Amino acid sequence: MVSAIRYLYRFAVQDHHLDTSTAPSVHLDKPRRLPGTRRAPSAHQLTQINHVAATTGDDPDLDTLVLRIHLETTCRTASALTLRGRDPIPTNARSDCQAKTEPCTGSPSPPH
Numbered sequence: 001m002v003s004a005i006r007y008l009y010r011f012a013v014q015d016h017h018l019d020t021s022t023a024p025s026v027h028l029d030k031p032r033r034l035p036g037t038r039r040a041p042s043a044h045q046l047t048q049i050n051h052v053a054a055t056t057g058d059d060p061d062l063d064t065l066v067l068r069i070h071l072e073t074t075c076r077t078a079s080a081l082t083l084r085g086r087d088p089i090p091t092n093a094r095s096d097c098q099a100k101t102e103p104c105t106g107s108p109s110p111p112h
Contacts, residue, residue: 002028
């Protein structure tokens with residue numbers, strides 16, 4: 001929020017609607033960003049997740065397969081949902097998947 005207010009006042013000063021000495025945003029300190037909380041799950045957590053997926057739910061085989069796709073290819077959810085049967089390339093253990101905005105060819109996939 002502070003960043004947006006500073007941005008607005010900076011343009012007001014540039015357009016000569018305000019004087020630099022009267023712009024309140026000059027005296028505001030921009031708050032520091034908090035450190036990110038995203039991190040990879042531990043090996044123990046992955047084991048627990050895989051165990052729950054393999055032993056519960058309506059289709060444990062599919063759940064386990066989806067988890068393996070994410071773990072072994074590091075593709076995002078949308079990429080996993082758009083995978084087709086022709087996407088895995090068995091000759092070089094690669095898979096074609098869709099990234100956020102464009103195709104990302106050559107994601108590693110395990111040979112079967």
